[in-house]
Amino acid sequence: MRRLWVRWAGLVVFVAVLGIVFVNLGEWQLNRLNQRQDRNASTIANEQAPVKPYAQVFTREITEADQWQRVTATGTYDPDHQFVVRNRNNGDDRGYEVVTPLRTATGAVLVDRGFVTVAPGTGIPTTGPPPPPGEVTVIGHVRRNEQGRRGAIQPVDASVRLINSDALQTAIPYPVANGYIGALQTTPAQSGGLAPVPVPELSNGPHFWYAMQWFMFAGIGILGIVVFIRSDLRDRRTAQQQRRSSQDREHTTADR
Numbered sequence: 001m002r003r004l005w006v007r008w009a010g011l012v013v014f015v016a017v018l019g020i021v022f023v024n025l026g027e028w029q030l031n032r033l034n035q036r037q038d039r040n041a042s043t044i045a046n047e048q049a050p051v052k053p054y055a056q057v058f059t060r061e062i063t064e065a066d067q068w069q070r071v072t073a074t075g076t077y078d079p080d081h082q083f084v085v086r087n088r089n090n091g092d093d094r095g096y097e098v099v100t101p102l103r104t105a106t107g108a109v110l111v112d113r114g115f116v117t118v119a120p121g122t123g124i125p126t127t128g129p130p131p132p133p134g135e136v137t138v139i140g141h142v143r144r145n146e147q148g149r150r151g152a153i154q155p156v157d158a159s160v161r162l163i164n165s166d167a168l169q170t171a172i173p174y175p176v177a178n179g180y181i182g183a184l185q186t187t188p189a190q191s192g193g194l195a196p197v198p199v200p201e202l203s204n205g206p207h208f209w210y211a212m213q214w215f216m217f218a219g220i221g222i223l224g225i226v227v228f229i230r231s232d233l234r235d236r237r238t239a240q241q242q243r244r245s246s247q248d249r250e251h252t253t254a255d256r
Contacts, residue, residue, distance in 0.1 A: 015221040022221070026214035033207035039064070040204075046070075047199060051139060054181060055106045062144040062179030068199060069142040071181060075104030077111075077131035081172050084159045086124040090115040090195060098128035098194065099163055101176055102138060108172075110165050110180035111138055114194030126159065129192020136188065140181040141199070 046069040054073040057066060078101040085097040095118040102111045113131065118124060146153070146162040153160065153167035160168065165178050184196045 011225060015225050019218040019221050022214045022218040026211040026218070029207045029211035029214065033204060033211070036205055036207065042067075046142075054104075054109055054177075057142055058107075058109055058177035058179060060178070062142060064144060066142050066179070067144055070139060070184070071142055072137060072139045073102055073104055073109060073111075073181060074135065074137045075102045075108075076135055077102055077133075078108075079130050082128060082131070082158065083155055083168060083171075084124065084126065084128050085112070085163055086159055086161060088115060090117070090197065093117045094120075096124045096128065097163075097197065098192075099160075099168070099180065100131050101172060102136070102181075103174075107177060108174055109177040110163070110168065111140065112143065112163060112180055112182045112197060113186070113190060114183055114196055116193055117195075124159075126157065129190070129194060132186065132188050132190050136186055136190075138181060138183050139185040140183040140196075143180050143182045145179055 042065055046067065049069060051070045051072050054071040057069060057071055082098065082100045085099055088095060088097050093115070095116045097115050098113045099110050100113055101108050113128075116128065143163070145164040145166060147164070148162045152162045153164040155168055155171045158171075163180055165176055165180055169176055182197050183194075
């Protein structure tokens with residue numbers, strides 16, 4: 001019996017360690033769910049808020065909480081410092097985006113003028129469609145800087161992988177605001193097949209079911225202990241019964 005107790009203790013310790021890991025993973029998924037729900041609520045509230053002048057928002061570092069507010073800015077585009085943002089996706093379409101500084105009466109701000117689809121097998125061009133000349137008015141979403149390795153955010157020959165105003169500032173001879181505007185409407189309208197970048201999907205994602213799976217794995221481990229111990233006890237009883245039966249047969253033979 002002592003051997004069984006040692007075996008059971010080892011099993012309980014093993015399952016307890018796995019159970020703690022599984023529960024922590026489940027709680028991590030629930031935390032991710034809460035973060036996603038908070039982000040979705042912030043996105044909806046920001047997008048439904050009235051359109052603001054961009055100068056009221058772009059006065060500091062743009063954060064996640066600022067994203068997807070709608071702002072308006074009026075000024076002239078600077079086509080000489082335009083950037084192609086390569087290898088982007090818009091739904092199932094592959095292509096690139098075009099970022100152009102907009103110079104206004106209160107300063108300059110980067111504008112992601114939209115997404116251009118590239119046909120399969122076609123390379124990303126080195127230059128994007130030119131912006132409308134003269135004064136334009138842009139209505140768009142507030143976007144924070146994208147983060148990544150240096151090679152992704154630093155421009156090379158007016159091409160870049162991620163949009164980061166601090167990195168692009170090194171190639172622009174005048175100050176630009178932190179973050180950028182994702183254009184929704186431009187007046188007058190721009191040409192070149194540029195499509196607005198949509199708001200991200202506002203679903204809860206798979207985090208809840210992932211959490212339930214981890215909790216279920218922990219429960220299966222606990223149930224496994226019970227099944228394993230019951231199996232050991234059953235085998236022990238069976239072995240004892242067989243020994244008693246064998247002893248009874250030996251006694252019966254001896255009596256004869």
